[in-house]
Amino acid sequence: DGGITQSPKYLFRKEGQNVTLSCEQNLNHDAMYWYRQDPGQGLRLIYYSQIVNDFQKGDIAEGYSVSREKKESFPLTVTSAQKNPTAFYLCASSPSTGQGASEQYFGPGTRLTVT
Amino acid sequence: LAKTTQPISMDSYEGQEVNITCSHNNIATNDYITWYQQFPSQGPRFIIQGYKTKVTNEVASLFIPADRKSSTLSLPRVSLSDTAVYYCLVGPSNFNKFYFGSGTKLNVKP
Numbered sequence: 109d110g111g112i113t114q115s116p117k118y119l120f121r122k123e124g125q126n127v128t129l130s131c132e133q134n135l136n137h138d139a140m141y142w143y144r145q146d147p148g149q150g151l152r153l154i155y156y157s158q159i160v161n162d163f164q165k166g167d168i169a170e171g172y173s174v175s176r177e178k179k180e181s182f183p184l185t186v187t188s189a190q191k192n193p194t195a196f197y198l199c200a201s202s203p204s205t206g207q208g209a210s211e212q213y214f215g216p217g218t219r220l221t222v223t
Numbered sequence: 224l225a226k227t228t229q230p231i232s233m234d235s236y237e238g239q240e241v242n243i244t245c246s247h248n249n250i251a252t253n254d255y256i257t258w259y260q261q262f263p264s265q266g267p268r269f270i271i272q273g274y275k276t277k278v279t280n281e282v283a284s285l286f287i288p289a290d291r292k293s294s295t296l297s298l299p300r301v302s303l304s305d306t307a308v309y310y311c312l313v314g315p316s317n318f319n320k321f322y323f324g325s326g327t328k329l330n331v332k333p
Contacts, residue, residue: 112266143323148325149325150310150323150324150325150326151267151323152323153322196264198266198267199266200266210255210257210272210312210314210315210321211257211269211272212267212269212321213269214265214266214267214268215266216265216266217264217265217266219264
């Protein structure tokens, strides 16, 4: 079964702690993305990666970090520098270029609550 | 990227056809129109993509007039399970850094 997995589904942390969200895909896609969604809002792009060992900042990268050491994995770390980390985090993947690049496949999301 | 404008929300009843229109006055020659559907607490799902005229798949139809400055997503005979947020995005078909706006929240009533 091909797809994207994110874990955990719900995550609770204390303020001041870093937390890493997992994202794995077995679709053989080159590109992967992280989005943040707040209640009633659209998705905002945090980071994206077009290829292994390369990634770019999205619109709201401050307070977040990523790595792309393997094609299948794109973990997101929410650092203590992120002022308002409580949100729904979505990971996606797509072919990097060519026809089909615009069809992104999304994971089930991780709901992070920081208190 | 071409900016898109779509209604914030729409109401419909089961069994009706629903048409959601998206405006994209600044669409470029090589831009495609792509629609996604998102259910609560889930990631968006690709529905349909088109360049001009009409595209139909098992889920929806996409109507694009000749000037391509707008497009209409048509959902035939909606059911309660079609209650979701629908996003309209515009960009080249080989482009993957999209802007998801707030979308249109469709509420299907019994």
